[in-house]
Amino acid sequence: MEKIKPTVTVGITTCYGDPAILETIRSLRSSKGLAGFRIIIIADTVPMSDYIKKELLKYRAELIENSKPAGQCPKKKQIIEMAKSDILIFTQDDVLFESTALAAIVQKFVTDSDVKFISIRKQPMAPTNFFDDITMVGTRISNRVSKIWNNGDNYLSSIGRCLALRTAWVKKFHIPDSIVSSDSYFYFENK
Numbered sequence: 001m002e003k004i005k006p007t008v009t010v011g012i013t014t015c016y017g018d019p020a021i022l023e024t025i026r027s028l029r030s031s032k033g034l035a036g037f038r039i040i041i042i043a044d045t046v047p048m049s050d051y052i053k054k055e056l057l058k059y060r061a062e063l064i065e066n067s068k069p070a071g072q073c074p075k076k077k078q079i080i081e082m083a084k085s086d087i088l089i090f091t092q093d094d095v096l097f098e099s100t101a102l103a104a105i106v107q108k109f110v111t112d113s114d115v116k117f118i119s120i121r122k123q124p125m126a127p128t129n130f131f132d133d134i135t136m137v138g139t140r141i142s143n144r145v146s147k148i149w150n151n152g153d154n155y156l157s158s159i160g161r162c163l164a165l166r167t168a169w170v171k172k173f174h175i176p177d178s179i180v181s182s183d184s185y186f187y188f189e190n191k
Contacts, residue, residue, distance in 0.1 A: 006086035007084075008107060009082075009084070009085040010037060010038070010081040010091060011039075011088070012039070012075065012091055013075035013079070013093075017044065017045075017048040017052065019050065019052055019096055024093055025055075025059045027096045028091075031102045037102070042076075044075070048063060048065060051096050070177070071176050073185075074177045086166065086168075087165070088103065088164060088167045089102065089162065089163070092161055116169045117166075119164045146163065158183045173190075
């Protein structure tokens with residue numbers, strides 16, 4: 001008997017009405033092995049242009065534009081409230097996903113029912129200038145430390161660029177609006 005695939009929601013919080021979000025949405029919609037998932041975008045501060053709104057509709061992405069600016073946690077709580085799926089994946093408006101990334105994340109939840117929280121290793125794009133090159137050094141160091149510290153089970157391994165949780169589990173979290181680093185906070189709340 002074939003197992004029923006879990007339902008998935010991808011949530012994106014943003015405060016920039018930047019067209020770069022379209023690249024993120026295109027990369028998500030190019031996912032292989034995972035179809036029909038919901039995308040929710042909670043935005044504030046800089047309004048999205050009519051062009052971006054039209055493109056988001058084309059990619060079946062739901063856009064909620066809050067009239068008052070808020071931090072990342074209030075917007076994430078909005079997404080959690082709206083999510084009705086089995087799995088909720090948080091990402092950001094400038095992240096590009098390889099075509100098999102979402103399916104691999106979902107597969108881990110399927111194969112191990114004890115898994116409640118997943119993050120992935122941050123892999124930056126190739127540097128295009130000196131500043132990018134310097135930033136990449138910091139990312140490499142952080143990736144190495146997080147991997148060897150407690151076999152990767154530490155808050156440095158919780159990367160806000162991609163956090164996946166069982167929706168029923170994250171709905172139990174207490175998330176104060178004042179949290180500055182939600183990726184680390186989610187790690188500790190999960191523990």
